[in-house]
Amino acid sequence: MVRGKLWGIGLVAAMAGLPAWMLVGASGELSAQTDRRDPGEACAALLQIGHPGIELTGGELIAAGPAPAPPGSAAAHLPEHCLVRGMIDRRIGAGGREFGIGFELRLPTDWNGRFLFQGGAGLDGQVTPALGTIANSGGPPALARGFAVVSTDSGHQGSMIDASFGLDQQARVDYAYNALGEVTAEAKRLLAAFYGSGAEYSYFMGCSNGGRQALVASQRLPLEFDGIVAGDPAMSFSRLALGEVWNMQVLARIAPRDEEGRPIYSRAFSDDDLRLVKESVLDRCDALDGLADGMINDWQSCDFHPRELVCSPGAEDNCLGEDQASVLDDLMQGPKTGSGRHIYGPFNYDTGIASSAWRGMRLGTSQTGEPNSADSSLGLGQFRFLQLTPPEPDWNPLSPYDLDEMLERLRHQGGMGDGDSPFLSTFVRKGKMIVYNGLSDQGMATPHIARWYEDMVAASGPDAREAVRLYAVPGMLHCGGGEATDSFEMLDAITAWVEQGEAPERIIARGDTMPGVSRPLCPYPAVARYLGGDPDQSESFVCSE
Template sequence: MKTMRSLAVAAATILLASAPAVAAAAPPPAIPQVAPATPGELLECESLIGFSYDSTRITSATFVPAGTPAGAPDHCRVTGQTNERVGEDGRSYAIGWEMRLPSDWAGRYLYQGNGGIDGAVAPALGNFTGGQERSGLAQGFAIISSDAGHTGAQNGSFGYDGQARLDFGYNTAVTLTPLANALIAEAYGRGPDTSYFAGGSNGGRHTMVAATRLADEYDGFLPVAPGFNLPQAAVAQIAEAQLWNTVATVPGNLNTAITPAERAVVAQGILERCDGLDRLRDGLVQDGERCAKVFDLDRDVPTCEGERDGTCLTAAQKDVLAQVYAGVTTSTGEQIYASFPVDAGITNGDWATWNLFISVALDPLAVGTVFMPYPDPSIMASPLTADIDALEAGIYEAGLSGQSAMEFMTPLGDDTDYDTLRDTGAKMIVIHGASDAVFSADDTARWFEAVDKAYRNKAEDFIRYFPVPGMAHVSGGAATDKVDALGALVDWVEHGIAPDRLIAQARGDNAEAMAAGLAPGAERPLCVYPLVARYTGGDPNSADSFACKPSSGGPNL
């Protein structure tokens, strides 16, 4: 279906190019609505062990009965290795993958982008957030998942091979997309009617990259908490760690830089100033734009007059936190990544993990082995003394792979060109938590605003961004983080129902949401950016009691 529509667009473009010149540019060709997917049945599972594809070795084809894992239907699990080779570093590499093909197929295909720095073939179940109610597999999708071209044992070394860098950045999806379509055709006797690409965190980055490199192959894209500027974010994390170390009572132990009690003091100040901006005090900051204007760190958080005792922040701690919120910079004042929303989610354990642990444990690994032009072990050995200016410059320099990290890890071009996605009728829904401590929702908002400007305020015709107040990285936090975004994307792609808002619920197993006072199942609307939810009266646990309105903005109070 996608390929046929792409050909139609190409033909229309040729006709337009050959027409006589006119005073104004002609609008893009109209694209018919994608036909809904139709069900199909799996042929013989075990026969897929004989599936043949270029540079691919099938390692297993096994029938898996319903309930393995819990909630999964009967399906066939096929595993394989593609592009097996010996790298320039002398190590063996391949793109490892698995594909799960349900016996009762919905006619849909899903590429599952995985998180972290990959290195493992996550079960191809179609799960992207902790708040997802039903997996993609349970909904009848045929799903592929991969290790992005390296194993877990190679996570500390694959950056020494140029091709492995490219596979991690974008080439795995480029390689596996036609393979997945061929395997589906072999399994069901026909190809998919509709194709989707989704993932969270680094998987969200994979999705954003695919939306620029593979837009003519997919009908829908669902990036969650997308780290689409991951090299910038990783360098920024190291820079933040160095700042936090300046206020650590035990140098090198960032947990002593700002304690849980001190973070709670900050959150309390934010909530007192911002919680009621949506006309309901419920432990959530719905209007983040106005909160950034009315919250004052110096005024609203007590400053210690003596020793730190957990009830205040020192002036030095406030200075560090202010730099983190504003976006850390190089020595010349150039912003490395992005600002972060002022949000009460600073109390989340997730916030501490990213800022005070991963920033010195995993980010230096990625920066030192994958994102620098050539691997530099000293960054991993001493991240708290690394030269931030050199790291920031390094992610823009081509090296081992022939491309810089900001080329092979990010969306193609200037990240605002979505002509192919638009012209083929594809759609994208972006989900991002305001309390995400590693990939900033501010960066996603900046990106959407740039895209919207590039398309003359018409980007919502094919891309919609839904921030999630209080949600941590991918899921969790004091938030209503249970939402059927995949279902909303299918409705938009196949039925033309563009989502103006998504209904999200608080999960009873989300301890941080319960601690904030949200009732299990409490609803909030996730509003399409830049609108925010405002309480209009009635049951505070019902989404019907909220309306999506423009931010109230306003000067400092």
């Protein structure tokens, strides 16, 4: 059956009140009624098969052409496709604010039989174009590869860093997980109506919050997706948020104060301090994989501790103050319960600690008591509005609090949306999932994700290792960037695994900051180790523990 010519069968059937198979002859050829149907008419007619609670708009056929691209980057060529937009369960919520689950679906007329749910970013709030943009890939988006693609705003409208929607109960539920199920169901209904049959394979792919959503999909919708890619996932979201606001209190111990007594976070560590830490980490851990190349592959064996850099008596340069070393250690360990268990963390030491991204996350650049770090903006905002139950918009991160008691306030939202359940016994029976994280990710801790992976295998059975794999990317910051081979094809890897049974034993990675260099990404707990030969080529490395 040729997928590219099946548009309209199910739509004609739906409008005629007939099952789609009645419009296809015994030979599989389209009936004359469907064969004459123009794809533009079929696209527009999708709007006529709505149902209660669903508002559909668009219904327009988009001609093939270039996709919008950021300045300085090449535009991908998109195929002819049907564009439908929709709103599910529009309503008035807390504070008289209008809510609803917005989505966008793009259906190529030359379809490859695959469906992709494109994950969101930040706190969502916007329906980003459903092009199937693939994080860390230099290749064309999924739509240009023939996938049908859907995206969503997760149930509220606003800025991607505005957490005020968390004042509304249903908006919290929609953002946590409900929008994923609602949009998946509606997208698959419209897809089947347009093409005459459902997708042969369904995929979910996202990074950051999209990575959290990908994990939530495996945990709450275990039968909906054949393949999932979760990049740099914001898993344990409520605990991660607690870690971000806790960082502010930790840094305040050493940050100089303004005239009003407010900490100036950016001055807690200088750029020279952070470069010193980076170079010291490389000196200690770079060659553990057999090659000193500026990348720490064997991150699990790296035992650097900032106490090694404490100034000796009388020294002032090329060293850290004792209080700086203590604070840095706390930041990298993350908050702990009263019994000593990690709440979120620890973070591993890697080259990205000297990057502007790490500074921007933890310290910011403000030279006043008005902070501008990501911890103090996005982190604090979503903690106050979205994670605390009840929400507390004026909560002061520098006020005294007990971490164990705070966890009690977080468990309500965390139980809905954290995306860190280890029990995947249904998903792993038929699905495949790739999880990856940058070892220099300034927000997401690889050791925390690895701990979840081990818990998942223990809870779901040893066969889970053959269905879910975790990859750590040396030097990579959040969803890309850094001194790293941060370009790799996860969509190709997951489709080959799902459809041909080709398990990704090693995924080849390259990067703009390292021209001519390639490295294998290895499934945890294996790491890339240098065997000999050309140090720039992935063939010179083997994946081993």
